[in-house]
Amino acid sequence: MINLSINNQKISVEEGTTILDAARKLNINIPTLCNHPDLCVAGNCRVCVVEQTGARTLIAACAMPVAEGMDIHTNTLKVRNARKHIVELLLSEHRSDCTKCYRNQNCELQSLANEFAFGDTIFLDLVEDHPYVIDRSSPSFIKDDSKCIRCQRCVRTCTELQHISAIAVANKGMHQKISSFHDKPMSHVVCTNCGQCVNRCPTGALVEKTYIDQVWDAIYDPGKHVIVQTAPAVRVALGEDLGYDPGERVTGKMVTALRQLGFDSVLDTDFSADLTIMEEGTEFLTRLKKVLVDGDKNTALPMFTSCSPGWIKFIEHKYPELLNNLSTCKSPQQMFGALAKTYYAQKKNLDPSTIVSVSIMPCTAKKYEADRPEMRSSGYKDIDYVLTTRELVIMVKQAGIDFRNLEPSGFDSVMGESTGAAVIFGATGGVMEAALRTAYEIVTGREVPFKNLNITPVRGMEGIKEASIKIEDCVDDWKFLEGAELKVAIAHGLTNANKLMRLVRSGEASYHFIEIMACPGGCLGGGGQPIPTNAEVRKRRMNAIYSEDEHMEFRKSHDNPDVIAIYEEFLGQPNSERAHELLHTHYTEREAY
Amino acid sequence: MKKRGLNKVDLIFEKVDLREVLTVAYNMPQAEIIQKVLDSGLKGRGGAGFPTGLKWKYTAAEKDPDKYIVCNADEGEPGTFKDREILDRVAYKVYGGMVIAGKAVGAKTGIVYLRGEYKFLLPQLLAELDEFHRLIKEIGFDFSISYRMGSGAYICGEESALFESIEGFRGEPRNKPPYPTVSGVFGKPTSINNVETLVTALMVIKHGPESYSQLGTKDSRGSKVFSISGDTPTPGIFELELGMTVQAFVNEFGDGDTKAVQVGGASGFCVPRKRFEDTIIGFEGVPTGGSMKLFNSSRSMYNVLHNYLDFFAEESCGQCTPCRVGCQQLLKGVQKVKKGEVKSTYLTELIKLADTMKVASKCGLGQSVGNAFKTIVENFREEIIY
CATH class of the missing domain: 3.40.50.1780 (Rossmann fold)
Structure with a gap:
């Protein structure tokens, strides 16, 4: 344990703890900006500088590990002056059209400005010196460099969490910017549109492309x-x-x-998540049959889920040779x-x-x-x-x-009914769990052998999860699976997906079914979710999802009355011709850069 | 403190029998080499002035068997050109210093990170390196050196940015700690030394620390190679004993009309005529990596400052706020003051900003921009305004 003092309060913390974390333990708030709990430490915005007695310079609390006997002060004149300057500097390179900004009142720079930079502006406006062009090319988000404060959260997100590097730092000094490959528009580079960068941008430099007005127009029409x-x-x-x-x-x-x-x-x-399970589960069992019974060489295993459009674009760019492994099911x-x-x-x-x-x-x-x-x-x-x-x-x-x-109410009828299996689509492992609940029952005629239907090995926030389930006492149609051990894997966040794909490509992994979600935690940690999203928030949303599942009348997709009805009235059987026409799709190989 | 006159020295470029020095070093215990360099009082010659012996001692203390000696030959400070001359004339002594450092810290691998603009030197440097490798093999050293080229970024002279560049990443300084002696290039314990430092260390082993430490002052031992340019009849490379006053320097190199000397390049300090007499060139006064630029009365100090700020606004890596934005603000600020578009009192705000940059920037680049800015603005305020 390391002993130090922060604002004259003594504290003992584990070696390797940063000053920022030590201060938080004492409920001392040090402002931060480039810091994000999901990402590696950058230490580049310098908003978190604090004073260490005896040190020549101020130190960045987020990047400095504690040392024995440190005497830290977070609110000295020197610190306050520097912090004010730093916030003013950031404002001088940021187009502050706050009242018109999509992130107005949910902007970390704005909050800092409220605390440190009210009153007269100190520095000269630098925005006018840069030829900024707003990139609206992506259908998913808008990149406005004039609001960028170069904290590099987006770059770290894209590299560390998503293994894409669609955006990276280019140039140096006054010309430094967050750019794309060859400075191409975002629609023309390897970007999955996952929006994790949007979720982590502290300002309005990266925001979703909004269609609110179009929706209002439709409503009023x-x-x-x-x-x-x-x-x-x-x-x-x-x-x-x-x-x-x-x-x-x-x-x-x-x-x-x-x-x-x-x-x-x-x-x-x-x-339609329940419907996906019916289609995807049937597709999976059919694939198993083709490979194991018919010896069909053209059918690919493991089968990958296809619900996450960020993941789909990722595999189209990065692993096009594995496109046949993707389920042909459209997303819900x-x-x-x-x-x-x-x-x-x-x-x-x-x-x-x-x-x-x-x-x-x-x-x-x-x-x-x-x-x-x-x-x-x-x-x-x-x-x-x-x-x-x-x-x-x-x-x-x-x-x-x-x-x-508001008084709570229920969904409307016709495509409004759902099950717990569909609800858990929102969490990593959920699609796998829902699929197993149905597929196992199709094959064996019995419910999955897990207490209360909760397939716990596929749950949780571990980056890559594996599970296997032994198939025994099959019904007649599926006797060929008797005694088989079904192996599944789940990855969330594209960095983890990439690791798993490498194993699949090299043949080191022998799974039958793999679920991939582009975003950390699955959809509950999606790029369009409330800001901030971080590990703690994701965990709480996950707990809520599983609790919603437990409270549902129906827990298995094939029990959904609306789903049963649509097959009877409209689609016929899962994977029928009509189902294929409407519910399945195909994929496109895309350039790797 | 006793003020010294000017004393020319010939250590760096002195011809030595490399086999002889290295044989002595080969037979010298690790700890003894480090002790000799510690005793010599040698401080890093790149400008920051960290005691070389300590750096070696810390690196030696690390348990990791993979360690590196990196020679920082990314000489980029405006007005500095002494490393080019050293490499051109006595590269074998640089290599000799590296193998001695390797022996001292327990490293088998050396990397020279060469400034991109010095690529023209590479063929001769590699030829000399082949010869050197043969020699040390004969003596018995297990050490080899390779080259990495820079690509023209000033920031890559900063040690951790240099490591990033060697590793193939964007040249951006790292957070410290960990320091290079613990986690340097490829995350391994690394002793990174300037070209001249390595040669000096070799000469310390050759002549002994007692003899070396007779030169210079208590805080600035030994001699140093200076790159002298500007308004001088004798520009060029000169090795001088440390501890002289700026006046003694100007007496020798000035043109009779010197109004200021910029000591240490764009990141260094401007010494005006009125301070020549009481300013010592060395760590007790104005430290320098070797750049000495003389300005006579025909020069506009506004232009000098503008030039430096323009340089920094371009050459900041752009990573941290105080440096990236601060440099632009200082540059734009002095331009506006000059044009009369903002009040001259705005210079006071800019000096405060320079102070913030000094304490809040992530690396030495941003921390030293304020040196030139403050010393020029404070001493030549009227030239900036009018």
């Missing part, structure tokens, strides 16, 4: 029937920006709010979209051209996914607009809805 679907991870995070603590489930209030916003029908992505959002303008239209007797299909997602990559040319199997654009959790919060606020005091 009397000729349009506007339906909305909400992803499972939204309901466990939405509350954070509406006055609740992380991890509070607000499903019922969310549904009421959406109705009050004026959507004609409030439906649930969980319905897109299955929903294809059915909204076919099945739903039919059931409600609506002209599909009058339907506007909106989805609320924890994700920015979903905006890109909805724009993919493959996603028009209804004959129309299957999903018209994708809004993030954050955008929904804005709409709720714009409409003046008193969210806390």
